[in-house]
Structure formats: structure tokens, C-alpha cells
Amino acid sequence: MAKEKKLVEAITPMAEDFARWYTDVCVKAELVSYSNIRGCMIYRPRGYAIWENIQKELDRRFKETGVQNVYLPMLIPESLLQKEKDHVEGFAPEVAWVTVGGQEELDERLCVRPTSETLFCDHVKDIVHSHRDLPVVYNQWCSVLRWEKSTRPFLRTAEFLWQEGHTFHATAEEAEERTIQMLNVYADFVEECLAIPLVKGQKTDKEKFAGAIATYTIEALMHDCKALQSGTSHNFGSGFAEAFGITYANKENKLVPVHETSWGLSTRIIGAIIMVHGDDSGIILPPKIAPVQTTVIPIQQKKEGVLEKANEICARLKKAGFSVQVDDSDKSPGWKFSEQEIQGIPTRIEIGPKDIEKGQAVIVRRDTREKIITPLEELEESLARVHDQMQKDMYDRAKVHLENNTHIAHDWEEFNQILDEKQGFIRAMWCGETECEEAIKEKNGATTRCIPFVQARHADTCVHCGKPAKYEVYFGKAY
């Protein structure tokens, strides 16, 4: 018992210090380690396996929409990065530069890609000539580097893993359609597999991606009521195409520029899983994304037949398609329970001599700790049912949290009161001016999260400046 307590004690309670709780669970669940390279972290097996499952699921969904994977170089010559002026302004300050190759000083320095729009444009201008060559619908799984000073596992690191989609279209309409289509792919995936409810909308001009004409976003609300931008999709119009000279001969044989999009989702989303679902005992992984879905824990495993039964159950569940393991180490059951809980494995199956006698096993849910006694012969069906219910309940709980912490502010006083007392998302009317948006941020730290696709109208004037209201906006403090 002392040992079990120690394991849990190592995690700072959420209520005491959410930020420390977060880093504690990331480390104690063995998702990551800090490295000796500034701003870079190590994805350990349990953390990387989550990313592998995310990749597998997203990649399948991408390919169903006609996406092709490619791989472009990790280095970008400075002159190439500078071709699109908004883009270089956005990224140049935060890149790392290679200046020496082999033993020689380079004539032109090369940055490690912070994102690859410029490389994709440079390549696509060589392969697109006619309307028959369009659309080009590419994606790349890779790591990128942005010279961040602070490090928070998954949320803010210099190097991170992501996918970046880059597509090129004949018409503006098609580009816009693809931009929205990919946002919806993200949203469906995050809601269905990660059990995270979202707000979908458009970024303001101030918050949009460097070089884009429109950026769309999915925004999630963490347990501490801060927002997390969880995936973005950008429509570039023909700005990059004009800067890079990507034109094609249309059906009338006239050379016109292409229309481009890009969209990305990163390992940051693992931070969202942790901060939406976790509790004081550790992380909680939705069954649909958990690398290990259930652990079989033998009770009194030295008694005859117990370990054999545990292994038999494991083999049966594997055969039925579950990802399952047996913990047959010489630790105490309580210690094993704590480890399963810290690691967020959705369920454990307890099996001891008495259970064997009664022909049953006990399924314990990680989220509610509910114990479900099930006849051994029905174990596969029961476990599938428990996982389905758990996946649904996790989404529903997060949805209630999102709804309970989304407030409407009719005026500036109410806005500040909510921010002081309740946090969460604040829905309010806004004039549409960047200066006003900046003033709000300066006064109380709230940023525009998005202009939601589904618009409501709470007042006729901007919540801050009193000018005529243009949009309803979600405001919040964000990671």
C-alpha cells in the first residue's frame, strides 16, 4: 500500500497546480523524457505508440479523400523561404540555420523546415503544366523545427512531429472546398477517436497562418478551461502560386495561377487527450486510440492455474482484435493497478482464484473505476461493450465540460467578470478590427479562438469597442 501511494503521490493534484500535474503525468506515464537538446523532447514508446495510432487512423482517412503521401527535403535555402513575404515574416524569426556542411561554410544558409509550403511550391511548379495535372493533393509525415524557448511536452517544443498537407487546385472554389473538407476530416477524427468535442470556425486575420487568405481551426477546451488549437486548415488562394510562378494551361489554353491549401495536425493533439481526459491518477486514453486497450492482471498469481487463465484470456482477446497485455511481473496487484491507471490503459481485467471458480472476470473501467463482473464465456462481447460505452461517456463528459464552460458575454464588464471568475470560452460580438482584438488581448490576455461556423447574435455592438458588431467570436485564454 505504501508503494502504491508513492506512485500516485508523485503526481501533483490538478487542483493544486494544473501545469505541474500535466508535466508529471507526461513523465510518469512514460510518454516523454526531456532531452539535453534545448526545446526538444524524447517520445518514449508509450507516447510514440499513441502517435502511431493517430497516424494510422488519420492516414487512412486522408487516403480515402485522394491524398498521396510524399517526402520533401528537411532543409530550405534562405532565398526560397523568402519568396512569399508574409510567410517569411511569420517564420524567419523562429527557424534554425544550417551554415556549415561537411567541413565547409555554405554559400547560402539553409533552415531546417519550420513548415514546407515553400518547398512544395518549388516542386509543384515543375510538375504542373496543364489542367490535366490538377489537382495535386499531397501530404507529408515529418518533423519540423521552430526555435521555441520554453518546452512543454507535446504543447510547445522546438521540434515536433506532424503531418502537413499541401494541395493545388484549378479553381478558387475547389481550393476552398478542400480546405473545409480537411478541417472536417480533423474534426471527425478528433471527436470520434479522441472523444474530444470541438468548436469549428475561422481564424481572424490577426491569428491566421502567415501567407493564408483564410485559416480554419478546431478548438478544444482543456480541463483547466484553457483553449487548445488542435488542427488548422489554410486556404492560400493564389498568393504563393504568384510568388513561385505556379501556373497551368487551362481548358482555353491560357496560363493561370493555381490555388493552394495546406493543413496540419501535430503531436500537440496528444496534449489535448491528456488535458481533456486525465485525472489525478494519471492519463486516460480513449479505447479507440489506446495502444494497449486492456491489461489482464492476475490476482494471487502464484496460485495454480491463475497465470495460465490470465494468459488464456489475453490470447482470446488478442484473437478477437483487442490490443491487450498481461502484467505477470512480481509486483503487487495494487501496484499494477496504479501503473495501469497512470498509463491510462482504458480497462483492466482482474482474474483471481475466486473468479476462476465462479467462471467470471472483473473488468474495471479506468475513467469511472466501475467494476463490471462478466461471465468468462462472454468476455469479448462484454469488453467491447464496456469500451464502446467508455468512449461515448468520455466524449459526453468532455462535451458537458465544454458547454458548462462556454459563456456568453453581452458587454465588456460581463466579459471581464467571466474571465476572472469562470474562464473557459467566451462567446461575444466583435467589430472585426485587428486593433480592437489586440487591445482586448493586451487588457486581459484573452485571444480570439475563432469565428464559429454557426453564428449567433448576442448584441449589435462589439463587446469591447462598441462599434457595430460584425461576427460572433469565441474568445479564451489559450495554450
Added chain:
Amino acid sequence: MAKEKKLVEAITPMAEDFARWYTDVCVKAELVSYSNIRGCMIYRPRGYAIWENIQKELDRRFKETGVQNVYLPMLIPESLLQKEKDHVEGFAPEVAWVTVGGQEELDERLCVRPTSETLFCDHVKDIVHSHRDLPVVYNQWCSVLRWEKSTRPFLRTAEFLWQEGHTFHATAEEAEERTIQMLNVYADFVEECLAIPLVKGQKTDKEKFAGAIATYTIEALMHDCKALQSGTSHNFGSGFAEAFGITYANKENKLVPVHETSWGLSTRIIGAIIMVHGDDSGIILPPKIAPVQTTVIPIQQKKEGVLEKANEICARLKKAGFSVQVDDSDKSPGWKFSEQEIQGIPTRIEIGPKDIEKGQAVIVRRDTREKIITPLEELEESLARVHDQMQKDMYDRAKVHLENNTHIAHDWEEFNQILDEKQGFIRAMWCGETECEEAIKEKNGATTRCIPFVQARHADTCVHCGKPAKYEVYFGKAY
């Protein structure tokens, strides 16, 4: 007909210039594009899809042996790279250095990883304390950068994609076992899936990896009779462990160093597929690794019912688990045949009005161009049979090529004669001295490929220097 000729004419015949044939097919099959970044290439959809299939298959085989995937930073501080002296000597001359991050000059420069032994050691020393923490069996899929001057697609590029396995063990025996185990995983994969026969053996001291006590290799023979090192597995003993201070408490509670291995296979293997199986019409992909296994080509597709039947066949084959596409473009059938051949799609299925009338389809093998007429109702079985046979025949042909081009040299005269007249692998006895090995290379360009696991004895003295023979060695000119 003129058009079809043009497509094929674009490929330099092998016999005329093998190197140009190679780059021609890489580009015409749309596997790669050259980029504007020195030494880096672009993996296009058809090229990257081959790598994805290789990854999927290898990753499954790795995991069956207990491998866990992780991801470590792409940057290595100079001081870390320098910790193991043989290793830094081997790699320091060919790395790229990041010297500026954000807007600031860095205190210590960081190299983009050329390989990650140093990073893995630095991490593992933090997580291994007791014999209970061993073995650590990690793998990483990533890109690495080595400052190469010349570029040959897949074979020699500054940046390339690979996997690098890094394992840590309690005993020297276990490390050696793992080193050989992973070499065998590579060998089985390459022979079974890529249909490439191999020679397995150990590298000489001169050719082994920087810092290893033993390097094992799989060597393949290309169509031009040059050798290609296709995968390597290294046993480091405890050299790195001592340099990095990776010790563990053994069962007697004594601190002792771990024993380490690493093993890697890269996109270079795609070069082997091309150079072992390709012909003057393009590449030929073994059915087990081909991203698209068959193309359905409608003949007289404007005639009623033809396109419908082609699509119906495609749907049926997809359902049966084949990776299949229909070419319903408005190109001529001949043009479509040429494209399928250049791209090395294992088979095409021709279906026209006459075939439909007769209730049949024509399967055409890419390698032999053999036409197999098959009743439509048996198409799935026929195609599976054709692919199995093709996979086997491709291996057998490559095996015959390997055997026909492996020669025994009993003396130095014979050695040089073979090298001048026949090329290929030369099996000969060697004294085991690095100086002698270097002298051979200087005289005629032949390098030791490996000391084969299965040893024969052709003479009692070294083929070059006449000293007592220690090993039989495979020599050859290599990529």
C-alpha cells in the same frame, strides 16, 4: 504508336549506359524528382508508396521480435557526438551544422543527426538502472543527413529515410544474438518480399561501422554486376556504454556496463529493387511490395459496357484484397501499357468487347510479358496465382544472375581477370590484414563486401599477398 515509342525512347537502354538507365527510370517512373537543395531528393507519390509498404512490412516484423518505436531529437550537440572517439571520427567530416537558432548564434553548434547512437546512449543512461530495465529494444523511423557531394536517387543522397534500431542488453551474448537476429529479419524481408537473393556475412574491420566491434551485412548483386550493401547490423559491445556511462545493477547488485547493438535499413533498398529487377522498359516491382499491384486497362473503352466491366473488375479485385486501379484516361491503350510498364506495376488486366463476349480477361505479366487468358469468374484466383508465380520467378532469375556472376579466384591473376572480364562477386581467400585489403582496393577498385557466414576454402594463401589465408571473402565493386 509514335507516342508510345517516345515514352520508351526516353529511357536510355541498360546496355548503353547503366547509370543513365537507372536515373532515367527513377525519374520516368515518377519515383523521385531532383530538388534545388544540394544532395537532397524529393520522394514522389510512387516512390514514397514503395517506402510505405517497406515500412509496414518491416515494422510488423520488428514488433514481432519485441521492438518498440520511439522518436529522438533530430539535432545532436557537438559535445555529445564527440563522446565516442571512433564514432566521431567516422561521422564528423560529413555532418551539417546548425549554428544559428532564432536570431542568435548558438553557444554550441548542433549537427543534424547522421545516425543516432549518441542520442540513444544519452537517453538510455537515464532510464536503465537495474537488470530489470533490460533489454531495451528500440527503433526509430526518421530521416538522417550526411553531407554527400554527389546525388544518385536512393543510392547516395545527403538526406535519406531509414529506420535505425538501437538495443541495450545485459550480456554480450544477448547483444550478439540480437545483432544476428535483426540481420536475419532484414534478409528474410528482402528475399521474401523484394525477391532479392543475398549474401550474408560480416564486414571486415576496415569496412565496419564507426565504433562497432562487429558489423554484419546483407549484400545484393545488381544487374550491372556491382554490389549493393542493403542493410547492416552492428554489435557495439560495451564501448559506447563505457563512453556514456550506461551501467546497470546486475543480479549481484554490481554496476556493470550494458551491451549495445544498432541496425539500419534505408530507402537505398529501393535502388536495389530497381537495379535487380528493372529492364529497358522501366522498373518491375515484386507483387508483394508493389503499391499498385495491377492496372485494369479497358480496350475500346468507349464501347458500351467496357468501362463498366473494367470498374466492376476493379471493385471485385479490391474486395479480394488486391491493390488495383483502372486507367480510364483518354490515352490510347498502347500508351497506358507503356506507362504501366515504366512504373513497374506487376500486372495489367486487359478487358475489351471481345473479352466481355467470351467472358474472359487477359492478365499480362510485367516481367515476362506473358499473356494469361482467364475466365472472368476465376479472375481473383488467377491473379493471385500469377502474382505468386511472378514473385517466385523474379527471385529465381535474380538468384541465377547472382550465381552466374559469382566467381572463385584462386590467385591474383585470376582475380584481376575476373574483375576485367566478368565483374560480379569474387570469392577469394584473404589474410585478414587491413593493409592488404587497402592495397587490393587501390590496385583495382575491388572492396571486401563481406566475410560470408558460410565459409569455403579455395586456397591456403591470401589471393593478394600470399600470406596464410584467414577467411574466404566476397570481393566486388560496389555502389
